[in-house]
Amino acid sequence: MITRARRVAAACLLSAALAACGTAQAPRAPRPASAAPSAAAPSAVPTRVPTLAPGPAGLTPVFRHGPRTGGRAVALTFDADMTAGQGARAAAGERFDNPGLIAALRELRVPATVFMTGRWAEQYPDQARSIGRDPLFEVANHSYSHHAFTGDCYGLPTMPRSRMRADVERAYAAFRKAGVPDPKPYFRFPGGCYDRRALRELTATGVTAVQWDVVSGDAFATDADAVARQVLDGVRPGSVVVLHCTRSAAPATERAVRAVVPELRRQGFRFVRVSELVGTAAGRR
Template sequence: MIPRVRRIAALCALGAALTACGTAGGGRPAPAASSASPSAAGPPVLAPGPGGLTPVFEHGPRTRGKTVALTFDADMTADQGPRAASGEHFDNPGLIGALRELKVPATVFMTGRWAEQYPAEARDLGRDPRFEVANHSWSHYAFTADCYGLPTVDSGADAMRAEVQRAYASLRKAGVPKAMPYFRFPGGCYDRQALRALSGLGVTAVQWDVVSGDAFATDADAVVKQVLDGVKPGSVVVLHCTRSAAPTTERVVRTVVPQLRGRGYRFVKVSELIGQTAGNR
């Protein structure tokens, strides 16, 4: 989750600033080209970049039909335990229930700290074929400096790699049987150093091309408009499933889903979009 002091909605109406946080704009590496290759042993991933650099995926092909992936960040930072103990809700069962009711597949990027706080919910999501669970770091600390007010991971490749590995360990301990080889940088912030640090872990970094603006939003209609205005064939939409900090998201989903279906869109998981990319070279 992006802290209130520098929330994306305040940066620009369409959230372009957040998208640029992890893309070629602002001096960061461009996303990987359409070079995905489904593995016979597991889910499709993008091929590494030059020198084995961790690949970055932002959206699927624009010409393979009207598909769209809704993704949800299950955020909880390492220092938020006391807030959870005092009653703050970092989960959102109502949202998950709405996705099930509407029969919408989705990808959940989960921090290890969230899985430790809500192991039963993590296990439930991980065992439901409608969802796929992916890695969002353990602590939700940023992998670059000056990332929307987030604390930063200790400098050095070892610390960054440990964040990813520890998160996978937490997901396994919570009962997620097959966490996906996809990683979302906290805040969406990365640079070449971060991509190099994660090289060799076999993960594809997953960004997005549509910022919902649901973080700290109180106007569900504004979020709905931003999503509907932004979606294109192959889009990846970033939303959140943290009840206290994204209170409108369930309402947004209940509105957006039927409208996009009315436009002919089919909802898919991120893995399907990456798999489509393999056939679009």
């Protein structure tokens, strides 16, 4: 997660993030050879969903927002963050989940995409399964460990290049074990940090990297009104908004969402999952 001290720097980084558009291709299901799906879980192969064609030199494509014309669609996305080393904190009572937020999205009938770490799914398997089996939501990959895929990424530990692909595949294995039936072939880099090397390492997984164009500022925020204002000021047609589904580090998110949703609907926006925006960008809709 983005630390409080570097929140301003995060916005600068995000403005320089790459975006790529292309034609749709059939997703390849990331699946480590050593990990068998749970006997109780449905097939690990995702249903056919839109992805983007590889970028220049065959690199993993990057999606930042949908088309600005043709409708007022917006995707709310929520990072369910937990690093590989936070188990002791969870055991001591720190809550990295936010069931109240998920309940609010259901109450408001807001489709959303949850970018989940594998470690989060292991800590909260019942919630991961519930989210994954709810047609209102889709689950996507936020790595297993929430370690950075580049150096100098908001103080996150750095993932060695040799382990990048395995970390993504390990997260999909954790989703299957938790009972998530159809995780999508979308990946969000921890901290939003990536470079050409990281994009190259993930090419074989078949994922589309999903960034964002609206930073909610909910990480470590306690002022829900300020978070709501930042979202409302930034949203445009096709926007992807990044928020968090982590009670201890984003305690104001549920209240902010309850303010944002009716106002955006009043303005004529409709809420969609990331897959719909990717499909529009890829010419699938």
